Amino acid sequence: MSLDRPLAPDPYDLLPPVPSFTVTSADVTDGQPLDEVFAHPSAGGKNLSPQLSWSGFPDETRGFVVTCFDPDAPTGSGFWHWVLVNLPATVTELARGADPLPGDAFCVRNDYGERNYGGSAPPPGDRPHRYVFAVHAIDVDKLEVGPDASPAYVGFNLAFHTVARATIRPTFQVGG
Numbered sequence: 001m002s003l004d005r006p007l008a009p010d011p012y013d014l015l016p017p018v019p020s021f022t023v024t025s026a027d028v029t030d031g032q033p034l035d036e037v038f039a040h041p042s043a044g045g046k047n048l049s050p051q052l053s054w055s056g057f058p059d060e061t062r063g064f065v066v067t068c069f070d071p072d073a074p075t076g077s078g079f080w081h082w083v084l085v086n087l088p089a090t091v092t093e094l095a096r097g098a099d100p101l102p103g104d105a106f107c108v109r110n111d112y113g114e115r116n117y118g119g120s121a122p123p124p125g126d127r128p129h130r131y132v133f134a135v136h137a138i139d140v141d142k143l144e145v146g147p148d149a150s151p152a153y154v155g156f157n158l159a160f161h162t163v164a165r166a167t168i169r170p171t172f173q174v175g176g
Contacts, residue, residue, distance in 0.1 A: 008071040008078065011132065012167065015159065021056040023135050023166035027096055034131065034172040040112070040121035043174050049082060049117035050170075053093035054135045058163050061137040062089050065158060067151070070120065072129040073111075080151035081131065082117045083108045086142045104142065108149045115147060120172035128171040137164040 027050035028034055039045025052066065064087040073079035084094075088103040098117065101107070112118040122129040138161040145154055 010130075010169075011069055011071055011078065012134065012165065018162050019058065019164040021054060021058075021135075021137065021164050021166045023052055023054045023133070023168050025050050025052050025133075025168060027051045028133070028168060028170040030168045030170065032170055033128070034120055034170045038119050039172060040119035043119070043121035043172075045119045045121075047117065047119045048096055049094065049098045050133070051094065051096040052133060052135065052168075054166050055092060057137040057166070060139055060163055062141050063087060063138045063143075064089065064091065065136040065138060065143065065154065066094065067132075067134045067136070067154075068117070069132045069134070070122070070129050071132065072122070072127075074123065074126070080111045081120065082110055083151045083154050085145060085149075085154060089141075106147050108145070108147055108151060108154055110151070122172060122174055124175040126173065128173040130169050130171055133168045133170070135166045136162045137166075139163050
């Protein structure tokens with residue numbers, strides 16, 4: 001794996017800007033390495049989603065979508081690790097391992113082909129990958145997508161319903 005390839009853009013830098021709010025975590029820190037417990041089993045992890053909590057979102061928020069995306073995956077299109085859709089507006093925290101999901105929330109298939117959180121697992125020896133955990137405040141109770149929707153289709157729908165977004169970007173690297 002070539003470490004001198006250009007850094008992929010942050011996906012949210014390419015979308016129309018929206019206001020931000022605050023997302024925090026007892027488990028992950030922006031710009032700092034993820035603990036191995038949040039990595040995929042193929043990278044020696046436990047595949048647990050980190051604890052996340054958020055505040056300061058707009059009053060017109062009617063629901064949330066939580067995503068995790070690796071823009072640095074060597075795919076040409078990044079890698080979706082988590083797409084959690086239709087969290088009620090009353091939910092402002094997800095515990096570590098986020099199971100069971102609240103209300104009518106569900107996960108669409110991640111790029112592992114599973115409907116859950118899929119932990120980090122960059123190629124061994126590659127530079128640290130960024131994992132963009134985003135909480136999207138939406139202006140509808142539910143996105144009109146089903147569990148068979150692709151992450152890209154969810155993202156397309158988010159483009160029309162996101163009123164604010166909060167992000168935290170930890171990193172992860174296998175080997176060195």
